[in-house]
Amino acid sequence: AQSVTQLDSQVPVFEEAPVELRCNYSSSVSVYLFWYVQYPNQGLQLLLKYLSGSTLVKGINGFEAEFNKSQTSFHLRKPSVHISDTAEYFCAVIRNGNEKLTFGTGTRLTIIP
Amino acid sequence: GAGVSQSPRYKVAKRGQDVALRCDPISGHVSLFWYQQALGQGPEFLTYFQNEAQLDKSGLPSDRFFAERPEGSVSTLKIQRTQQEDSAVYLCASSPEDRDNEQFFGPGTRLTVL
Known part of the structure; x- marks a missing residue:
């Protein structure tokens, strides 16, 4: 079985400052990795995904994430955040050959003006 | 084009009532998934369809939960005898x-x- 850990439940960041949201996973088999964003009263929207290849993945809205196999991490970063980035962010995995997403508990990103 | 739509958006039920939740997937999408998201938690997998076949229902928490997708498009999640933990x-x-x-x-x- 796989699991996903997002250690930070809430992250406050000043506007235009950089941010990193942490995600660690555990799995005995290879996985695909995802970051989703959830704005208030909306469904989940895919930010980026890692399937294979380059370990640095670029997504929408200026976000990027780096897959680190040795540390089993897939941290999300943005060099300069905006007020509109205020949302809940979920890291998720799919076990290779499976279909269902396993999510972390989420990180609420709050941007301080 | 239209995205995935769900109805109703909000449902209030008295304990013991049956409810039915509808999902209209994006046209032509083969796979359909249901997840449950409790307050303050990440979504948790309930069940998965490929076309009309329910290939995985391992996440359904009890036999009160039932999902169907009879024609391979619209899906309904039914919960019988609802409880507060639902x-x-x-x-x-x-x-x-x-x-x-x-x-x-x-x-x-x-x-x-x-």
Whole structure:
């Protein structure tokens, strides 16, 4: 079985400052990795995904994430955040050959003006 | 084009009532998923369809939960004899065959059981 850990439940960041949201996973088999964003009263929207290849993945809205196999991490970063980035962010995995997403508990990103 | 739609968006039920939640996936999407998101938690997998076949229902918490997708498009999640612990947001997602496991989510149905 796989699991996903997002250690930070809430992250406050000043506007235009950089941010990193942490995600660690555990799995005995290879996985695909995802970051989703959830704005208030909306469904989940895919930010980026890692399937294979380059370990640095670029997504929408200026976000990027780096897959680190040795540390089993897939941290999300943005060099300069905006007020509109205020949302809940979920890291998720799919076990290779499976279909269902396993999510972390989420990180609420709050941007301080 | 239209995304995944779900109805109703909000549902209040008295304990013991049956409820039915509807999901309209993106047209042509083969796979359909249901997830349950409790307050302050990440979504948790309930069940998965490929066309009309229910291939995985390992996440359904009890036999009070039942899902169907009879014609391979619209899906209904039914909860019988609702309990307070069923209160959650129920998310539906669909996925085409060739998008590398990317799932497109609907806005969810918020179920409150009193």
